[in-house]
Amino acid sequence: xxxxxxxxxxxxxxxxxxxxxxxxxxxxxxxxxxxxxxxxxxxxxxxxxxxxxxxxxxxxxxxxxxxxxxxxxxxxxxxxxxxxxxxxxxxxxxxxxxxxxxxxxxxxxxxxxxxxxxxxxxxxxxxxxxxxxxxxxxxxxxxxxxxxxxxxxxxxxxxxxxxxxxxxxxxxxxxxxxxxxxxxxxxxxxxxxxxxxxxxxxxxxxxxxxxxxxxxxxxxxxxxxxxxxxxxxxxxxxxxxxxxxxxxxxxxxxxxxxxxxxxxxxxxxxxxxxxxxxxxxxxxxxxxxxxxxxxxxxxxxxxxxxxxxxxx
Ligand SMILES: [Zn+2]
Numbered sequence: 001x002x003x004x005x006x007x008x009x010x011x012x013x014x015x016x017x018x019x020x021x022x023x024x025x026x027x028x029x030x031x032x033x034x035x036x037x038x039x040x041x042x043x044x045x046x047x048x049x050x051x052x053x054x055x056x057x058x059x060x061x062x063x064x065x066x067x068x069x070x071x072x073x074x075x076x077x078x079x080x081x082x083x084x085x086x087x088x089x090x091x092x093x094x095x096x097x098x099x100x101x102x103x104x105x106x107x108x109x110x111x112x113x114x115x116x117x118x119x120x121x122x123x124x125x126x127x128x129x130x131x132x133x134x135x136x137x138x139x140x141x142x143x144x145x146x147x148x149x150x151x152x153x154x155x156x157x158x159x160x161x162x163x164x165x166x167x168x169x170x171x172x173x174x175x176x177x178x179x180x181x182x183x184x185x186x187x188x189x190x191x192x193x194x195x196x197x198x199x200x201x202x203x204x205x206x207x208x209x210x211x212x213x214x215x216x217x218x219x220x221x222x223x224x225x226x227x228x229x230x231x232x233x234x235x236x237x238x239x240x241x242x243x244x245x246x247x248x249x250x251x252x253x254x255x256x257x258x259x260x261x262x263x264x265x266x267x268x269x270x271x272x273x274x275x276x277x278x279x280x281x282x283x284x285x286x287x288x289x290x291x292x293x294x295x296x297x298x299x300x301x302x303x304x305x306x307x308x309x310x311x312x
Contacts, residue, residue, distance in 0.1 A: 027082035029090050030060070033244040035236060036198035038064040038175070040091060041244035042084060046211045046292050049076055049107060051148040056080045058107040061202050061238050062088050063195050065172020068097035071120065072193050072202045072238075074111030077147060078154045081111020085118070096120045098170055100179060101160060102204025102240060103187045104132040105216070106139050112158035123170070124160035125181045125189035132159060132189075164191060182206065182229075185222035186214070186240075194234060201234035201248060209242025212291035213255050215262075215301040219308055223259050226252060258287045262301060266309050276306050 030042040044057045055076020062071045062084075069088060074081045088096060099115040101124040102108055109132065112122055132139075136157045144152040164181045175197040182190040186205040193202040205214065206222075206229060215222070230249040237248040262284040269279035283302035288294045 027079070027086045029086035030056070030080070030083045032062075032087045032091075035238065035245035036195070036200045039195055039198055039200045040064070040087070041238050042087060043244045044075075044107070044241065046241060048293065048296060049143070049146040051151065054079045054151060055107055055110060055143075055147055056083075058105075058205075058240055059238055059242070059244065060084050061193075062091075062096075063172060063175070063177060063200075064092050064094065065175045067094065067173030069094050070098040070100060070170065070172055070177055070193075071096055071115060072100050073102055073108040073204070073240075074099055074115055076107035076110045076143075077151045078111055078114055079151060081114035084111065085114055097172070098123055100124070100177075100191065100193050100202075101128060102192070102202065102206075103190050104128055104135060105187070105205065106143050108204070108240070109158075110143065110155045113156045116158050121162060122158065122160040123162045123164060123168075123179065125191040126163040126165050127181075127189040128163060128191075129159045131187065132157065182225055183221055184218040185225055187217045190217070192229075192232070194232060199233065199235035199248075200245070201232055201237045203229070203237050203239055205240035207237060207239040207242075207251060208255055209239045209246060209251060210292055211241035212287075212294045212297050213258055213301070214297050215304050219259060219263055219301075219305040220312070223256075223263060226256055226259075254290060258284060258291065261287050262298075262305055263309065266302065266306050270306070270310055276303070279306055 032040040032042045035041050040062050042060045044059055045053050047057050049055045060073050060075050062069055075084055099120045099122045164179045168179045169176045178194040180192050190206050230252055234248040236245045237251045238245050265283040280299055280302040
């Protein structure tokens, strides 16, 4: 039997890799919708992360200025981010100067390294670096289970280069984006992005549509900030999950009703001395028909909210 020496085999293997690399298929561009002039959105699936959807379950946006592009959220895997970048390249050759992370959840930040790799400055809430660092091991493990070892293993959790204390504007040439860091609501590191030229608000997961809202911060904080959020001067909103865009502020109504029902039901149960397991079962039950993934997330939301409201 013919055997190659290890050295020759290694050289040949290197040659094969070198010659195969240029033929590797380019990432297929994500479908995007231009929701306003120069503002593009890819609507992720309203679903939980799975190997089949590659973590493409959150909305991803990009805004094209005269001299640069800003991307809002990087998707739930390296593969999704590469497909997002391919979509950007179908629209413009301008440099992607900024990647803005709306918050720490993996479906919004697991593609960060792709944009870091092309020189984008990553910007997030002042609390994002600490929050994402604290969750890094947990996210690596849980995403391995949800995405599969191959897609999850490709991810290097990549933290922001710059953070926003309260408000910051970034200039893309001829248009500015207003970034705003919120107090604890969906998470403790929620950031919104307003394209002032078109009145397009990227709400991140401060706004869920279709997909039941997910609580990983403070229900009281979220409810308390809704009026201020609603008062933002925008014409349309890009939710973190749901359609590419919707009229503002009407888009907030369903989520407000859900959060108010959850809080009201739990406060009533707590006042009546109902034990947590029973309270969680009945909380926001009247909202079940309005949302997708209700059974997956409502019990968790109710458990978290019970713990918070119990002590008020
Ligand atoms: Zn989220």
